[in-house]
Amino acid sequence: MTRKFGAGIALGIIGTLLVAVAVWLTIAYTGAYNVAASDQHADAVRWTLDTTMHRSVERRSGDVELPETFTDELVADGAGHYAESCVYCHGAPGQEPTDWSRGMRPEPPHLTEAAAEWSAEEIYWIVENGIKMSGMPAFGAHHGPEEIAGLTAFVSQLPGLSPEDYRALTGSGAAASEGGAPTGEATGGAGAEPAAPAD
Incomplete structure (x- = not known):
């Protein structure tokens, strides 16, 4: 039986x-x-992708070693790198992401709020390794540990950062217009990408 x-x-x-x-x-x-980016993921697919991603990052970021505190210089360096490339998809205090980035699936998180969900070690791992099938590139192949640590230091401080503080850190008086073509220049290192235009 x-x-x-x-x-x-x-x-x-x-x-x-x-x-x-x-x-x-x-x-x-x-x-x-339907794989069209103009169509939202089904709830079950969205939950599966999001949960898998969070658990995967949490599991793999345990080996990341960072200083207990970040220096002002490291934060400022990270702010420059962020203004060069990250802001177009992830936005910034007082600066919305570009319209074209809102058409990505999954939609890139607005880091002025979403960064609070991640530890500094997890942020470092994401920047270094990227996220498959999300549009988030791996920067580890062409950015050194110090640059990635700077981005980590800055992104960790994004929640609660005022637009004025952001502009002071990036050395730019310009804020992005929604979906506008990038114009002007962001300071923060040689070969900087153009910053987005003011509202």
Whole structure:
């Protein structure tokens, strides 16, 4: 009796797995899932991607070693790098992300609020390694540990940073217009990308 019961459970598990694989392959091969960035992810897909990403970063960031406190110089250096490239997708205090970045799926988080959800070690890991299938690039291949630490120091302080403080740190008096073409120049290092225009 016990043996039959165990065999029934095993067959039930195998059957469930086979059905799941069949559904997965059907979705993949029929093109049933809409991959257009103009269409929001289904709630189940969004939850799966977000939860997987958070747990993956949390698990892998444990080996990151950072100083207990960040110097003002490191924060300022990170602010310059942020203004050169990150602000267009992630926004800044008093500066909205560009319209084209709002068309990405998943939508890049507005870091003036979202950075509070991550530890400094997790931010460092994300900047260094990027996130697959999100548009977030891995900067570790072409940015040194000091640059990534600077970005980490700055992003960690973004929540609660005022627009005035942001402009002072980046050396720019300009704020972005929504979706505007970048113009002007952001200070923060040689080869700086153009900053976004004022509102």
